[in-house]
Amino acid sequence: MPEAPTRSRRSERTAQTRQALVEAALALMSRQGYDAISTDDIAAAAGVSPRTFFRYFPTKESVLLFGEDDFIRSFAEHYREQPTRLRELDAVRATFVALAPTITGLHRRIRLYNQALASSFVLRGQEQAHHDENVTRVAGALAGRRGLRKPDDAARLLATVVVATLQTVVNDWAAGPARADLGQLIADRFALLEAVVRGR
Amino acid sequence: MPEAPTRSRRSERTAQTRQALVEAALALMSRQGYDAISTDDIAAAAGVSPRTFFRYFPTKESVLLFGEDDFIRSFAEHYREQPTRLRELDAVRATFVALAPTITGLHRRIRLYNQALASSFVLRGQEQAHHDENVTRVAGALAGRRGLRKPDDAARLLATVVVATLQTVVNDWAAGPARADLGQLIADRFALLEAVVRGR
DNA sequence: GCGAAAGTGGCAGTTGACTGCCACTATAGG
DNA sequence: CCTATAGTGGCAGTCAACTGCCACTTTCGC
Numbered sequence: 001m002p003e004a005p006t007r008s009r010r011s012e013r014t015a016q017t018r019q020a021l022v023e024a025a026l027a028l029m030s031r032q033g034y035d036a037i038s039t040d041d042i043a044a045a046a047g048v049s050p051r052t053f054f055r056y057f058p059t060k061e062s063v064l065l066f067g068e069d070d071f072i073r074s075f076a077e078h079y080r081e082q083p084t085r086l087r088e089l090d091a092v093r094a095t096f097v098a099l100a101p102t103i104t105g106l107h108r109r110i111r112l113y114n115q116a117l118a119s120s121f122v123l124r125g126q127e128q129a130h131h132d133e134n135v136t137r138v139a140g141a142l143a144g145r146r147g148l149r150k151p152d153d154a155a156r157l158l159a160t161v162v163v164a165t166l167q168t169v170v171n172d173w174a175a176g177p178a179r180a181d182l183g184q185l186i187a188d189r190f191a192l193l194e195a196v197v198r199g200r
Numbered sequence: 201m202p203e204a205p206t207r208s209r210r211s212e213r214t215a216q217t218r219q220a221l222v223e224a225a226l227a228l229m230s231r232q233g234y235d236a237i238s239t240d241d242i243a244a245a246a247g248v249s250p251r252t253f254f255r256y257f258p259t260k261e262s263v264l265l266f267g268e269d270d271f272i273r274s275f276a277e278h279y280r281e282q283p284t285r286l287r288e289l290d291a292v293r294a295t296f297v298a299l300a301p302t303i304t305g306l307h308r309r310i311r312l313y314n315q316a317l318a319s320s321f322v323l324r325g326q327e328q329a330h331h332d333e334n335v336t337r338v339a340g341a342l343a344g345r346r347g348l349r350k351p352d353d354a355a356r357l358l359a360t361v362v363v364a365t366l367q368t369v370v371n372d373w374a375a376g377p378a379r380a381d382l383g384q385l386i387a388d389r390f391a392l393l394e395a396v397v398r399g400r
Numbered sequence: 401g402c403g404a405a406a407g408t409g410g411c412a413g414t415t416g417a418c419t420g421c422c423a424c425t426a427t428a429g430g
Numbered sequence: 431c432c433t434a435t436a437g438t439g440g441c442a443g444t445c446a447a448c449t450g451c452c453a454c455t456t457t458c459g460c
Binding site for chain 2: 061087088089090120121122123124125126127128129153154156157158160161164165167168189192193194195196197198199200
Protein backbone atom coordinates (compact mmCIF):
# COMPACT_ATOMS: atom_id res chain seq x y z
CA MET A 1 0.00 0.00 0.00
CA PRO A 2 1.84 3.07 -1.21
CA GLU A 3 0.13 5.41 1.22
CA ALA A 4 1.59 8.61 2.59
CA PRO A 5 4.86 7.36 4.11
CA THR A 6 4.25 8.02 7.79
CA ARG A 7 7.69 7.34 9.15
CA SER A 8 7.59 6.60 12.82
CA ARG A 9 6.08 3.39 14.06
CA ARG A 10 3.94 5.43 16.41
CA SER A 11 2.18 7.67 13.97
CA GLU A 12 1.76 4.74 11.67
CA ARG A 13 -0.13 2.93 14.37
CA THR A 14 -2.30 5.90 15.21
CA ALA A 15 -3.13 6.30 11.54
CA GLN A 16 -4.07 2.64 11.46
CA THR A 17 -6.28 2.97 14.50
CA ARG A 18 -7.95 6.06 13.12
CA GLN A 19 -8.59 4.27 9.86
CA ALA A 20 -9.96 1.26 11.70
CA LEU A 21 -12.40 3.47 13.58
CA VAL A 22 -13.54 5.18 10.40
CA GLU A 23 -14.00 1.89 8.60
CA ALA A 24 -15.83 0.32 11.52
CA ALA A 25 -18.15 3.28 11.83
CA LEU A 26 -18.87 3.36 8.13
CA ALA A 27 -19.49 -0.36 7.96
CA LEU A 28 -21.73 -0.54 11.01
CA MET A 29 -23.66 2.62 10.41
CA SER A 30 -24.32 2.09 6.74
CA ARG A 31 -25.99 -1.19 7.68
CA GLN A 32 -27.70 -0.51 10.95
CA GLY A 33 -28.04 3.25 10.94
CA TYR A 34 -26.24 5.99 12.75
CA ASP A 35 -28.39 6.05 15.84
CA ALA A 36 -28.30 2.31 16.36
CA ILE A 37 -24.53 2.34 16.69
CA SER A 38 -22.88 3.71 19.80
CA THR A 39 -19.35 4.98 20.04
CA ASP A 40 -18.68 1.95 22.23
CA ASP A 41 -19.77 -0.31 19.37
CA ILE A 42 -17.41 1.43 17.00
CA ALA A 43 -14.53 1.20 19.42
CA ALA A 44 -15.20 -2.47 20.00
CA ALA A 45 -15.34 -3.18 16.26
CA ALA A 46 -12.07 -1.32 15.79
CA GLY A 47 -10.47 -3.22 18.67
CA VAL A 48 -9.85 -0.31 20.98
CA SER A 49 -11.32 0.82 24.25
CA PRO A 50 -14.37 3.10 24.35
CA ARG A 51 -12.28 5.86 25.84
CA THR A 52 -9.91 5.78 22.92
CA PHE A 53 -12.61 6.64 20.43
CA PHE A 54 -12.76 10.12 21.86
CA ARG A 55 -9.03 10.47 21.67
CA TYR A 56 -9.33 10.31 17.90
CA PHE A 57 -12.63 12.04 17.31
CA PRO A 58 -14.17 14.80 19.37
CA THR A 59 -17.73 13.72 18.62
CA LYS A 60 -19.59 10.75 17.30
CA GLU A 61 -20.42 12.46 14.01
CA SER A 62 -16.89 13.51 13.29
CA VAL A 63 -15.81 9.95 12.63
CA LEU A 64 -17.84 9.98 9.43
CA LEU A 65 -16.55 13.32 8.29
CA PHE A 66 -12.94 12.34 8.45
CA GLY A 67 -11.08 12.84 5.21
CA GLU A 68 -14.03 14.57 3.61
CA ASP A 69 -13.29 15.15 -0.01
CA ASP A 70 -13.09 18.75 -0.98
CA PHE A 71 -14.34 18.47 -4.45
CA ILE A 72 -15.79 21.91 -4.31
CA ARG A 73 -12.98 23.45 -2.35
CA SER A 74 -10.90 23.64 -5.48
CA PHE A 75 -13.79 24.89 -7.56
CA ALA A 76 -12.76 28.52 -7.55
CA GLU A 77 -9.31 28.05 -9.02
CA HIS A 78 -10.46 25.70 -11.74
CA TYR A 79 -13.38 27.92 -12.53
CA ARG A 80 -11.17 30.91 -13.03
CA GLU A 81 -9.26 29.09 -15.74
CA GLN A 82 -12.28 28.56 -17.92
CA PRO A 83 -12.21 30.60 -21.15
CA THR A 84 -14.26 33.75 -20.84
CA ARG A 85 -16.12 33.07 -24.05
CA LEU A 86 -18.08 30.35 -22.26
CA ARG A 87 -21.46 31.08 -20.77
CA GLU A 88 -21.47 30.84 -17.00
CA LEU A 89 -23.36 27.58 -16.99
CA ASP A 90 -21.00 26.03 -19.50
CA ALA A 91 -18.00 27.17 -17.52
CA VAL A 92 -19.45 25.64 -14.37
CA ARG A 93 -20.19 22.42 -16.14
CA ALA A 94 -16.69 22.25 -17.56
CA THR A 95 -15.25 22.86 -14.12
CA PHE A 96 -17.31 20.14 -12.52
CA VAL A 97 -16.37 17.72 -15.26
CA ALA A 98 -12.72 18.60 -14.81
CA LEU A 99 -13.00 18.00 -11.09
CA ALA A 100 -14.83 14.71 -11.45
CA PRO A 101 -11.72 12.48 -11.40
CA THR A 102 -10.86 13.68 -7.92
CA ILE A 103 -13.77 11.78 -6.45
CA THR A 104 -14.09 8.75 -8.67
CA GLY A 105 -11.97 6.83 -6.17
CA LEU A 106 -14.39 7.58 -3.37
CA HIS A 107 -17.26 5.62 -4.83
CA ARG A 108 -17.52 3.04 -2.07
CA ARG A 109 -17.03 5.55 0.65
CA ILE A 110 -19.64 7.96 -0.66
CA ARG A 111 -22.06 5.11 -1.12
CA LEU A 112 -21.67 3.92 2.45
CA TYR A 113 -21.82 7.44 3.75
CA ASN A 114 -25.02 8.10 1.85
CA GLN A 115 -26.53 4.96 3.28
CA ALA A 116 -25.69 6.07 6.80
CA LEU A 117 -26.96 9.51 5.95
CA ALA A 118 -30.49 8.32 5.45
CA SER A 119 -30.73 7.14 9.02
CA SER A 120 -29.92 10.22 10.98
CA PHE A 121 -30.96 13.81 11.23
CA VAL A 122 -27.64 14.75 12.73
CA LEU A 123 -25.79 13.48 9.71
CA ARG A 124 -28.21 14.99 7.27
CA GLY A 125 -27.79 18.26 9.06
CA GLN A 126 -24.04 18.03 8.87
CA GLU A 127 -24.30 17.29 5.20
CA GLN A 128 -26.66 20.14 4.66
CA ALA A 129 -24.24 22.52 6.32
CA HIS A 130 -21.54 21.25 4.01
CA HIS A 131 -23.84 21.76 1.06
CA ASP A 132 -24.55 25.34 2.09
CA GLU A 133 -20.88 26.00 2.36
CA ASN A 134 -20.39 24.71 -1.15
CA VAL A 135 -23.12 26.93 -2.49
CA THR A 136 -21.50 29.92 -0.87
CA ARG A 137 -18.12 29.03 -2.28
CA VAL A 138 -19.48 28.55 -5.78
CA ALA A 139 -21.48 31.75 -5.57
CA GLY A 140 -18.32 33.58 -4.62
CA ALA A 141 -16.47 32.18 -7.60
CA LEU A 142 -19.31 33.05 -9.96
CA ALA A 143 -19.41 36.58 -8.66
CA GLY A 144 -15.64 36.88 -8.96
CA ARG A 145 -15.63 35.97 -12.61
CA ARG A 146 -18.17 38.69 -13.28
CA GLY A 147 -16.06 41.19 -11.41
CA LEU A 148 -18.30 41.44 -8.38
CA ARG A 149 -17.01 41.57 -4.84
CA LYS A 150 -20.04 39.96 -3.28
CA PRO A 151 -22.38 37.47 -4.93
CA ASP A 152 -25.65 38.99 -6.06
CA ASP A 153 -29.00 37.22 -6.29
CA ALA A 154 -28.16 35.82 -9.70
CA ALA A 155 -24.87 34.34 -8.54
CA ARG A 156 -26.45 32.85 -5.44
CA LEU A 157 -29.31 31.35 -7.37
CA LEU A 158 -27.14 29.85 -10.05
CA ALA A 159 -24.83 28.47 -7.38
CA THR A 160 -27.78 26.92 -5.59
CA VAL A 161 -28.99 25.33 -8.77
CA VAL A 162 -25.70 23.94 -10.01
CA VAL A 163 -24.68 22.53 -6.66
CA ALA A 164 -28.06 20.89 -6.27
CA THR A 165 -27.73 19.49 -9.77
CA LEU A 166 -24.27 18.19 -9.07
CA GLN A 167 -25.55 16.59 -5.91
CA THR A 168 -28.16 14.63 -7.83
CA VAL A 169 -25.51 13.30 -10.18
CA VAL A 170 -23.08 12.28 -7.49
CA ASN A 171 -25.79 10.56 -5.52
CA ASP A 172 -27.03 8.64 -8.53
CA TRP A 173 -23.48 7.73 -9.42
CA ALA A 174 -22.66 6.57 -5.91
CA ALA A 175 -25.77 4.40 -5.87
CA GLY A 176 -24.78 2.78 -9.17
CA PRO A 177 -21.75 0.87 -10.44
CA ALA A 178 -18.33 2.26 -9.63
CA ARG A 179 -17.14 2.11 -13.21
CA ALA A 180 -19.64 4.64 -14.51
CA ASP A 181 -18.03 7.74 -15.99
CA LEU A 182 -18.85 10.49 -13.55
CA GLY A 183 -17.63 13.25 -15.85
CA GLN A 184 -19.96 12.10 -18.59
CA LEU A 185 -22.85 11.84 -16.16
CA ILE A 186 -22.26 15.38 -15.02
CA ALA A 187 -22.14 16.69 -18.58
CA ASP A 188 -25.35 14.85 -19.41
CA ARG A 189 -27.18 16.12 -16.39
CA PHE A 190 -26.22 19.67 -17.09
CA ALA A 191 -27.58 19.28 -20.60
CA LEU A 192 -30.75 17.94 -19.02
CA LEU A 193 -30.84 20.91 -16.70
CA GLU A 194 -30.91 23.31 -19.60
CA ALA A 195 -33.52 21.31 -21.44
CA VAL A 196 -35.76 21.07 -18.45
CA VAL A 197 -35.57 24.76 -17.59
CA ARG A 198 -36.05 25.81 -21.21
CA GLY A 199 -39.04 23.51 -21.47
CA ARG A 200 -41.03 22.44 -24.51
CA MET B 201 -59.40 35.30 17.91
CA PRO B 202 -61.56 33.28 15.58
CA GLU B 203 -59.50 30.17 16.01
CA ALA B 204 -60.78 26.63 15.80
CA PRO B 205 -63.52 26.66 18.44
CA THR B 206 -62.14 24.22 20.98
CA ARG B 207 -65.18 23.69 23.15
CA SER B 208 -64.30 22.21 26.50
CA ARG B 209 -62.33 24.15 29.05
CA ARG B 210 -59.93 21.22 29.20
CA SER B 211 -58.86 21.00 25.60
CA GLU B 212 -58.66 24.74 25.47
CA ARG B 213 -56.15 24.65 28.27
CA THR B 214 -54.09 21.91 26.65
CA ALA B 215 -54.03 23.87 23.42
CA GLN B 216 -52.82 26.86 25.37
CA THR B 217 -50.10 24.88 27.05
CA ARG B 218 -48.97 23.39 23.76
CA GLN B 219 -48.85 26.82 22.23
CA ALA B 220 -46.92 28.16 25.18
CA LEU B 221 -44.34 25.41 24.78
CA VAL B 222 -43.97 26.07 21.08
CA GLU B 223 -43.63 29.79 21.60
CA ALA B 224 -41.16 29.37 24.43
CA ALA B 225 -39.05 26.98 22.39
CA LEU B 226 -39.08 29.24 19.36
CA ALA B 227 -38.23 32.32 21.38
CA LEU B 228 -35.43 30.75 23.36
CA MET B 229 -33.90 28.73 20.58
CA SER B 230 -33.96 31.45 17.97
CA ARG B 231 -31.87 33.57 20.34
CA GLN B 232 -29.61 31.14 22.09
CA GLY B 233 -29.54 28.20 19.74
CA TYR B 234 -31.15 24.81 19.82
CA ASP B 235 -28.44 23.01 21.73
CA ALA B 236 -28.13 25.65 24.41
CA ILE B 237 -31.77 25.19 25.41
CA SER B 238 -32.85 22.10 27.29
CA THR B 239 -36.36 20.73 27.42
CA ASP B 240 -36.36 21.75 31.07
CA ASP B 241 -35.69 25.33 30.04
CA ILE B 242 -38.58 25.26 27.64
CA ALA B 243 -40.90 23.78 30.21
CA ALA B 244 -39.86 26.38 32.76
CA ALA B 245 -40.40 29.22 30.30
CA ALA B 246 -43.82 27.84 29.47
CA GLY B 247 -44.68 27.47 33.13
CA VAL B 248 -45.06 23.73 33.27
CA SER B 249 -43.06 20.94 34.81
CA PRO B 250 -40.24 19.28 32.86
CA ARG B 251 -42.19 16.06 32.75
CA THR B 252 -45.09 17.75 31.05
CA PHE B 253 -43.00 18.75 28.07
CA PHE B 254 -42.84 15.12 27.02
CA ARG B 255 -46.56 14.74 27.41
CA TYR B 256 -46.99 17.19 24.55
CA PHE B 257 -44.02 16.39 22.39
CA PRO B 258 -42.29 13.05 21.96
CA THR B 259 -38.88 14.59 21.33
CA LYS B 260 -37.11 17.87 21.74
CA GLU B 261 -37.08 18.54 18.01
CA SER B 262 -40.77 17.95 17.54
CA VAL B 263 -41.69 21.10 19.41
CA LEU B 264 -40.34 23.15 16.53
CA LEU B 265 -42.06 21.09 13.90
CA PHE B 266 -45.49 21.53 15.35
CA GLY B 267 -47.97 22.97 12.91
CA GLU B 268 -45.55 22.75 10.03
CA ASP B 269 -47.05 24.42 7.05
CA ASP B 270 -47.70 22.14 4.18
CA PHE B 271 -47.18 24.57 1.45
CA ILE B 272 -45.95 21.87 -0.83
CA ARG B 273 -48.41 19.27 0.31
CA SER B 274 -51.11 20.88 -1.79
CA PHE B 275 -48.79 21.38 -4.72
CA ALA B 276 -50.04 18.41 -6.70
CA GLU B 277 -53.69 19.43 -6.85
CA HIS B 278 -52.96 23.03 -7.74
CA TYR B 279 -50.42 21.97 -10.30
CA ARG B 280 -52.88 19.74 -12.04
CA GLU B 281 -55.19 22.67 -12.63
CA GLN B 282 -52.63 24.64 -14.59
CA PRO B 283 -53.52 24.98 -18.28
CA THR B 284 -51.67 22.43 -20.38
CA ARG B 285 -50.46 25.04 -22.82
CA LEU B 286 -47.99 26.28 -20.19
CA ARG B 287 -44.45 25.03 -20.19
CA GLU B 288 -43.63 22.95 -17.15
CA LEU B 289 -41.56 25.65 -15.53
CA ASP B 290 -44.29 28.24 -16.05
CA ALA B 291 -46.88 25.92 -14.59
CA VAL B 292 -44.72 25.31 -11.55
CA ARG B 293 -44.12 29.00 -11.10
CA ALA B 294 -47.83 29.75 -11.37
CA THR B 295 -48.55 27.07 -8.81
CA PHE B 296 -46.03 28.39 -6.35
CA VAL B 297 -47.34 31.90 -6.79
CA ALA B 298 -50.88 30.68 -6.21
CA LEU B 299 -49.79 28.91 -3.05
CA ALA B 300 -47.83 31.86 -1.70
CA PRO B 301 -50.71 33.37 0.32
CA THR B 302 -50.92 30.25 2.44
CA ILE B 303 -47.64 31.06 4.12
CA THR B 304 -47.57 34.83 4.20
CA GLY B 305 -48.98 34.69 7.71
CA LEU B 306 -46.09 32.58 8.91
CA HIS B 307 -43.46 35.20 8.40
CA ARG B 308 -42.44 35.57 12.04
CA ARG B 309 -42.53 31.89 12.68
CA ILE B 310 -40.43 30.97 9.68
CA ARG B 311 -37.96 33.68 10.57
CA LEU B 312 -37.53 32.41 14.11
CA TYR B 313 -37.39 28.85 12.93
CA ASN B 314 -34.69 29.70 10.42
CA GLN B 315 -32.69 31.41 13.12
CA ALA B 316 -32.89 28.36 15.32
CA LEU B 317 -32.07 26.21 12.31
CA ALA B 318 -28.64 27.70 11.93
CA SER B 319 -27.58 26.49 15.33
CA SER B 320 -28.23 22.80 15.13
CA PHE B 321 -27.42 19.89 12.93
CA VAL B 322 -30.43 18.01 14.19
CA LEU B 323 -32.75 20.73 13.02
CA ARG B 324 -30.99 21.19 9.73
CA GLY B 325 -31.27 17.49 9.19
CA GLN B 326 -34.94 17.52 9.96
CA GLU B 327 -35.39 20.37 7.54
CA GLN B 328 -33.39 18.59 4.89
CA ALA B 329 -35.59 15.53 5.23
CA HIS B 330 -38.60 17.75 4.78
CA HIS B 331 -36.99 19.31 1.74
CA ASP B 332 -36.34 15.90 0.21
CA GLU B 333 -39.91 14.94 0.76
CA ASN B 334 -41.02 18.08 -1.04
CA VAL B 335 -38.78 17.34 -3.98
CA THR B 336 -40.24 13.87 -4.24
CA ARG B 337 -43.76 15.18 -4.08
CA VAL B 338 -43.12 17.79 -6.74
CA ALA B 339 -41.35 15.27 -8.94
CA GLY B 340 -44.37 13.02 -8.68
CA ALA B 341 -46.68 15.81 -9.73
CA LEU B 342 -44.46 16.76 -12.63
CA ALA B 343 -44.35 13.20 -13.82
CA GLY B 344 -48.10 12.86 -13.46
CA ARG B 345 -48.78 15.81 -15.71
CA ARG B 346 -46.65 14.25 -18.38
CA GLY B 347 -48.49 10.96 -18.05
CA LEU B 348 -45.70 9.10 -16.34
CA ARG B 349 -46.25 6.74 -13.44
CA LYS B 350 -42.85 7.29 -11.88
CA PRO B 351 -40.73 10.41 -12.13
CA ASP B 352 -37.88 10.16 -14.59
CA ASP B 353 -34.54 11.93 -14.37
CA ALA B 354 -35.96 15.06 -15.96
CA ALA B 355 -38.82 15.28 -13.48
CA ARG B 356 -36.54 14.68 -10.54
CA LEU B 357 -34.04 17.24 -11.68
CA LEU B 358 -36.61 19.91 -12.37
CA ALA B 359 -38.22 19.21 -9.01
CA THR B 360 -34.85 19.55 -7.31
CA VAL B 361 -34.22 22.83 -9.02
CA VAL B 362 -37.59 24.45 -8.46
CA VAL B 363 -37.81 23.45 -4.82
CA ALA B 364 -34.30 24.75 -4.22
CA THR B 365 -35.23 27.95 -5.98
CA LEU B 366 -38.39 28.31 -3.94
CA GLN B 367 -36.37 27.75 -0.82
CA THR B 368 -34.08 30.64 -1.62
CA VAL B 369 -37.05 32.95 -2.07
CA VAL B 370 -38.80 31.94 1.10
CA ASN B 371 -35.63 32.29 3.11
CA ASP B 372 -34.89 35.73 1.72
CA TRP B 373 -38.47 36.74 2.31
CA ALA B 374 -38.48 35.48 5.89
CA ALA B 375 -35.28 37.37 6.59
CA GLY B 376 -36.78 40.59 5.24
CA PRO B 377 -39.87 42.65 6.05
CA ALA B 378 -43.15 40.84 6.54
CA ARG B 379 -45.05 43.02 4.12
CA ALA B 380 -43.05 42.00 1.07
CA ASP B 381 -45.15 40.34 -1.61
CA LEU B 382 -44.04 36.76 -1.58
CA GLY B 383 -45.91 35.89 -4.77
CA GLN B 384 -44.10 38.61 -6.64
CA LEU B 385 -40.76 37.56 -5.22
CA ILE B 386 -41.38 34.02 -6.38
CA ALA B 387 -42.30 35.14 -9.88
CA ASP B 388 -39.21 37.33 -10.06
CA ARG B 389 -36.89 34.63 -8.89
CA PHE B 390 -38.23 32.17 -11.40
CA ALA B 391 -37.59 34.70 -14.11
CA LEU B 392 -34.09 35.02 -12.76
CA LEU B 393 -33.73 31.26 -12.78
CA GLU B 394 -34.44 31.15 -16.49
CA ALA B 395 -32.14 34.03 -17.23
CA VAL B 396 -29.31 32.57 -15.25
CA VAL B 397 -29.57 29.12 -16.78
CA ARG B 398 -29.92 30.51 -20.29
CA GLY B 399 -26.90 32.71 -19.72
CA ARG B 400 -25.50 35.57 -21.77
C1' DG C 401 19.89 1.74 28.15
C1' DC C 402 16.93 5.40 29.95
C1' DG C 403 14.05 9.12 30.84
C1' DA C 404 10.40 11.87 28.57
C1' DA C 405 6.43 11.65 26.12
C1' DA C 406 2.87 9.40 23.35
C1' DG C 407 -0.80 6.30 23.29
C1' DT C 408 -3.96 3.43 25.82
C1' DG C 409 -7.31 1.18 29.19
C1' DG C 410 -10.32 1.63 32.76
C1' DC C 411 -13.23 3.93 35.76
C1' DA C 412 -15.87 7.24 37.88
C1' DG C 413 -18.64 11.15 36.88
C1' DT C 414 -21.56 14.73 34.34
C1' DT C 415 -25.24 16.05 31.42
C1' DG C 416 -29.44 16.01 29.04
C1' DA C 417 -32.99 13.45 26.52
C1' DC C 418 -36.48 10.52 27.57
C1' DT C 419 -39.62 6.92 30.44
C1' DG C 420 -42.45 4.62 34.21
C1' DC C 421 -44.87 5.21 38.06
C1' DC C 422 -47.74 7.14 41.52
C1' DA C 423 -50.24 10.49 43.81
C1' DC C 424 -52.96 14.76 43.27
C1' DT C 425 -56.25 18.06 41.24
C1' DA C 426 -59.77 19.61 38.32
C1' DT C 427 -63.09 18.98 34.95
C1' DA C 428 -66.74 16.27 32.40
C1' DG C 429 -70.89 14.13 32.34
C1' DG C 430 -74.43 11.79 34.25
C1' DC D 431 -73.23 15.73 43.90
C1' DC D 432 -69.98 12.25 42.58
C1' DT D 433 -67.16 9.41 40.09
C1' DA D 434 -64.30 8.28 35.98
C1' DT D 435 -60.73 10.35 33.77
C1' DA D 436 -57.67 13.90 31.60
C1' DG D 437 -53.89 16.59 32.77
C1' DT D 438 -50.19 17.49 35.94
C1' DG D 439 -46.02 17.40 39.18
C1' DG D 440 -42.44 15.04 41.00
C1' DC D 441 -39.24 11.54 41.46
C1' DA D 442 -36.41 7.87 40.42
C1' DG D 443 -34.16 5.70 36.80
C1' DT D 444 -32.14 4.45 31.93
C1' DC D 445 -29.12 5.39 28.25
C1' DA D 446 -25.52 7.27 25.54
C1' DA D 447 -22.37 11.02 24.51
C1' DC D 448 -18.60 12.95 26.38
C1' DT D 449 -14.73 14.29 30.15
C1' DG D 450 -11.04 14.01 33.86
C1' DC D 451 -7.93 11.37 36.02
C1' DC D 452 -4.53 7.95 36.89
C1' DA D 453 -1.86 3.99 36.07
C1' DC D 454 0.38 1.29 32.61
C1' DT D 455 2.92 0.19 28.39
C1' DT D 456 5.37 1.33 24.32
C1' DT D 457 8.25 4.09 21.49
C1' DC D 458 11.31 7.98 20.68
C1' DG D 459 15.47 10.76 21.21
C1' DC D 460 19.59 10.82 23.23
